[in-house]
Amino acid sequence: xxxxxxxxxxxxxxxxxxxxxxxxxxxxxxxxxxxxxxxxxxxxxxxxxxxxxxxxxxxxxxxxxxxxxxxxxxxxxxxxxxxxxxxxxxxxxxxxxxxxxxxxxxxxxxxxxxxxxxxxxxxxxxxxxxxxxxxxxxxxxxxxxxxxxxxxxxxxxxxxxxxxxxxxxxxxxxxxxxxxxxxxxxxxxxxxxxxxxxxxxxxxxxxxxxxxxxxxxxxxxxxxxxxxxxxxxxxxxxxxxxxxxxxxxxxxxxxxxxxxxxxxxxxxxxxxxxxxxxxxxxxxxxxxxxx
Numbered sequence: 290x291x292x293x294x295x296x297x298x299x300x301x302x303x304x305x306x307x308x309x310x311x312x313x314x315x316x317x318x319x320x321x322x323x324x325x326x327x328x329x330x331x332x333x334x335x336x337x338x339x340x341x342x343x344x345x346x347x348x349x350x351x352x353x354x355x356x357x358x359x360x361x362x363x364x365x366x367x368x369x370x371x372x373x374x375x376x377x378x379x380x381x382x383x384x385x386x387x388x389x390x391x392x393x394x395x396x397x398x399x400x401x402x403x404x405x406x407x408x409x410x411x412x413x414x415x416x417x418x419x420x421x422x423x424x425x426x427x428x429x430x431x432x433x434x435x436x437x438x439x440x441x442x443x444x445x446x447x448x449x450x451x452x453x454x455x456x457x458x459x460x461x462x463x464x465x466x467x468x469x470x471x472x473x474x475x476x477x478x479x480x481x482x483x484x485x486x487x488x489x490x491x492x493x494x495x496x497x498x499x500x501x502x503x504x505x506x507x508x509x510x511x512x513x514x515x516x517x518x519x520x521x522x523x524x525x526x527x528x529x530x531x532x533x534x535x536x537x538x539x540x541x542x543x544x545x546x547x548x549x550x551x552x553x554x555x556x557x558x559x560x561x562x563x564x565x566x567x568x569x570x571x572x573x574x575x576x577x578x579x580x
Contacts, residue, residue, distance in 0.1 A: 480504030
């Protein structure tokens with residue numbers, strides 16, 4: 290370095306990036322720039338670049354194999370995508386698996402009124418004493434309403450799955466959800482989900498109907514509305530006298546829609562049929578489609 294001579298460290302260790310190799314020498318008191326390291330992974334990337342410029346590759350290896358690649362979050366193998374179109378509902382849904390370990394899918398749904406998008410990042414934990422799986426979602430969901438040109442962002446409550454060992458699957462939710470408005474930033478909501486045990490315990494205190502969802506809509510610190518209800522039935526505005534007001538959302542109670550949901554983790558028959566494939570779909574869907 291003092292004599293301004295070119296030099297290069299060569300290694301057949303493909304598992305480390307030049308940055309990691311630099312840090313390794315730094316710990317020994319030797320300060321060398323990343324540009325002075327050339328690994329077998331870099332050599333492989335350079336070879337592919339010359340042999341097949343712009344080619345796609347399914348890479349199995351360490352982070353160092355990302356060298357020289359355009360990192361598009363898509364793996365061109367079977368079962369990586371899902372496409373769905375419903376002309377009657379004027380709805381389309383697209384999903385792509387962007388990670389295998391941990392398993393993560395990114396998705397987008399669009400209709401003439403809204404765009405809904407997010408991903409499936411979560412951490413799972415098995416609670417032995419409860420015989421339950423707990424799913425802690427780390428992602429946020431975005432919903433854009435086209436006419437109002439507003440985007441709402443919210444996190445998901447913790448999911449709880451029980452009864453799978455007895456063949457009687459049941460899911461529940463608990464925790465706080467915060468919903469924000471990206472346009473009117475002073476408008477936001479804080480909503481609490483209660484699991485069955487907590488809801489029944491709270492209801493027994495005043496002999497009321499179990500409340501599964503309860504929340505408040507704010508304008509800065511001013512309370513605009515209070516909402517209450519259950520994701521199993523309906524959610525409504527609470528009047529000043531505590532009585533039920535306008536219903537904001539209600540479960541579709543169509544018998545065909547709800548058939549066998551109790552044995553399918555509350556997944557509707559409509560959702561279960563999304564995996565059905567016919568001759569027309571088989572001829573038009575890409576080979577990466579999960580069906």
